[in-house]
Amino acid sequence: MAKVLDDDANTIFVGGAGTDYATAQNLLLKYGNRHGLIAGATGTGKTVTLQTLAESLSLAGVPVFLADVKGDLAGLSQTGGDNPKLAEAFQTRATQIGVDLDYQAFPVTFWDVWGEKGHPVRTTPAEMGPLLLSRLLDLTDAQEGVMNIAFRVADEDGLALLDLQDLQSMLVWVGQNASELSLKYGNVSPASVGAIQRALLVLENQGGLKLFGEPALELSDIMRQDSSGRGMINILAADRLMHSPRLYATFLLWLLSELFEQLPEVGDPDRPRIAFFFDEAHLLFDDAPKALVDKVEQVARLIRSKGVSVWFISQNPADIPEEILGQLGNRVQHALRAFTAKDQKALRMAAENYRPNPAFNTAEAIQQVGTGEAVTSLLEAKGVPGIVQRTLIRPPYSRLGPVSDAERSAVMNASSMGVKYDKLLNRESAMEVLAKRADDAAKQTAAATQTTRANDDLFDMNRDEYQNARRYEPRAEAKPKRSSSGRSDTIVETFGKSLARQLGTKSGQALVRGVLGSLFRGR
Known part of the structure; x- marks a missing residue:
C-alpha cells in the first residue's frame, strides 16, 4: 500500500498513475512552493483534489488557507466515511490505486468576513x-x-x-x-x-x-499547527462573499500580498511554510488593470522564496494570464469540454503546457478523463516538470460535503481565535481625530467671535461715554418778550442793520473813504 505522507522521501501521495493506476504520482514537498494549478470543468472533481491536497499538506505540518465557495469544504473538520454510498465508491478507488482509507477529521479554523459562519476576518x-x-x-x-x-x-x-x-x-x-x-x-x-x-x-x-476594522487578521494566526503537529486548515466562508466578486478577489489578493511583504526569505525549504488555495481564480483577473496583474505576477514569482505555496483553481487554464501560468509548476488538469471552436483552441493550449507522454495524446486525455480522474504533471528532482500522467486522485479522509450548524458551532467554540477576533475594537483613529480637530476649530471660532463681539460692545459703550463727556449743552437763555406791536428789534439794532446795508453800496464806500481821509489829514 502507498503512503499518503512519506516523511523519509518528503513526498505526498496525489493518486495512482498510468494505464492501470499502479504507479504512484507524488508531489515533492521541496517543490511545493513552486505553486500549482487545479483546473477543470464544473463537476469533474476539482473540489475533491483540493480537499485531498489540503489534507496531505496538513498531515505534513503545512498550514493551509482556502476559500470555501460552495460550502462543501467545511467537511474537512469532520471524519469521513459517514456516507455509505460515497464510502463504497471511495473504497473501490482506494483499492485500485493501492492506498489505505484512514478516515479522520482535520484541525480547522472557520473564518467569515460577516462573522456568521466563522470568526470575523478583518483588515484595515x-x-x-x-x-x-x-x-x-x-x-x-x-x-x-x-x-x-x-x-x-x-x-x-x-x-x-x-x-x-x-x-x-x-x-x-x-x-x-x-x-x-x-x-x-x-x-x-x-x-x-x-x-x-x-x-x-x-x-x-x-x-x-464588516471587512474593515480591528482587530485585523494576524498572519501568525493562520500559520499554526495543532498539538499533534498537523497544519491548521483555515477555511474562509466564501459562499456569500462570492456575491461581491471584486471584494472576494481583492481580499484574497491582499492576504497574498501580506504574506509576501511580511514573511522573511527562506530560500527553498524542505516543505512550504503555508499553502494558499485561490478558488475561482479567474475573478482575480477579470477586467483587472495591467498594474494589478503585474503585482500578482511579481508576488507569484517571488513569494516562493518566502516558503509560500500558491494554488490557483479555475475552470480553464486560459483564465490565468500567461505570465502567471508560467510560474505554476505542479498541475492537475481535470476534464475540459470542447464543444465550440473557442473551447477546442483552449483545449489545445492546455495540452501544450504539459511535457508529452508517448503513451497517449494529452489533448484527447484531457477530454476523456472521468470524474475524480485528472491529467497531472508534478515537478520531479531538480524542479524538472514530470511527464504528463493520467491519474486517479486519492479519496479524501475527511467528510466530502457540508457540515451542520451545530457541527460548525462546535468547531468555532473549541477554537481559541474567538476570544481574539469575535469582539470588534474601536480605538481612536482618523475619524475621531478629524472630528476633534473640527470641534476644536469650531470652539476657537466661536470664542473669537465672542471676543470680537465683546470688544465691539465695549467700543460702542466707550464711544457713548466719550461723546457724552465731551458734549456741551448750553443753558437755555430767556427769549426777549415781543412788544405789543409785534416788532422785536430795538432802535439801536435797526440803525446797525441800516448802516451795514449802506456800507455795501458805492455811496457807503465813498462815505467811509472820506471819513478815514479826514482823520489821517488831521494828524
Whole structure:
C-alpha cells in the first residue's frame, strides 16, 4: 500500500498513475512552493483534489488557507466515511490505486468576513493600501490619484485609517482642503472625491463595514499547527462573499500580498511554510488593470522564496494570464469540454503546457478523463516538470460535503481565535481625530467671535461715554418778550442793520473813504 505522507522521501501521495493506476504520482514537498494549478470543468472533481491536497499538506505540518465557495469544504473538520454510498465508491478507488482509507477529521479554523459562519476576518484600509482599494472600488486613474493623496496625507499627519469610516472622513477633509493640497500633491477634484465616496457607499452596502476594522487578521494566526503537529486548515466562508466578486478577489489578493511583504526569505525549504488555495481564480483577473496583474505576477514569482505555496483553481487554464501560468509548476488538469471552436483552441493550449507522454495524446486525455480522474504533471528532482500522467486522485479522509450548524458551532467554540477576533475594537483613529480637530476649530471660532463681539460692545459703550463727556449743552437763555406791536428789534439794532446795508453800496464806500481821509489829514 502507498503512503499518503512519506516523511523519509518528503513526498505526498496525489493518486495512482498510468494505464492501470499502479504507479504512484507524488508531489515533492521541496517543490511545493513552486505553486500549482487545479483546473477543470464544473463537476469533474476539482473540489475533491483540493480537499485531498489540503489534507496531505496538513498531515505534513503545512498550514493551509482556502476559500470555501460552495460550502462543501467545511467537511474537512469532520471524519469521513459517514456516507455509505460515497464510502463504497471511495473504497473501490482506494483499492485500485493501492492506498489505505484512514478516515479522520482535520484541525480547522472557520473564518467569515460577516462573522456568521466563522470568526470575523478583518483588515484595515491602511494595510490594504490605495492600489488594492482602487482596484476594489474600480476607480479611474484620476480617482486613484486622489486616493493616493488621501493615504499620503493620513500617513504624514499620523491619522490611522482603521475602518471604512476613517477613510470616508479623510476624503471629506481632503475635499474641504483641496485648494491647499493641490499646490503640494497635485490636482484634487471635488468630482473625484465625490465619485470615491459613492464607490465606498456601494462597498459599505456589500459588507465593507464588516471587512474593515480591528482587530485585523494576524498572519501568525493562520500559520499554526495543532498539538499533534498537523497544519491548521483555515477555511474562509466564501459562499456569500462570492456575491461581491471584486471584494472576494481583492481580499484574497491582499492576504497574498501580506504574506509576501511580511514573511522573511527562506530560500527553498524542505516543505512550504503555508499553502494558499485561490478558488475561482479567474475573478482575480477579470477586467483587472495591467498594474494589478503585474503585482500578482511579481508576488507569484517571488513569494516562493518566502516558503509560500500558491494554488490557483479555475475552470480553464486560459483564465490565468500567461505570465502567471508560467510560474505554476505542479498541475492537475481535470476534464475540459470542447464543444465550440473557442473551447477546442483552449483545449489545445492546455495540452501544450504539459511535457508529452508517448503513451497517449494529452489533448484527447484531457477530454476523456472521468470524474475524480485528472491529467497531472508534478515537478520531479531538480524542479524538472514530470511527464504528463493520467491519474486517479486519492479519496479524501475527511467528510466530502457540508457540515451542520451545530457541527460548525462546535468547531468555532473549541477554537481559541474567538476570544481574539469575535469582539470588534474601536480605538481612536482618523475619524475621531478629524472630528476633534473640527470641534476644536469650531470652539476657537466661536470664542473669537465672542471676543470680537465683546470688544465691539465695549467700543460702542466707550464711544457713548466719550461723546457724552465731551458734549456741551448750553443753558437755555430767556427769549426777549415781543412788544405789543409785534416788532422785536430795538432802535439801536435797526440803525446797525441800516448802516451795514449802506456800507455795501458805492455811496457807503465813498462815505467811509472820506471819513478815514479826514482823520489821517488831521494828524
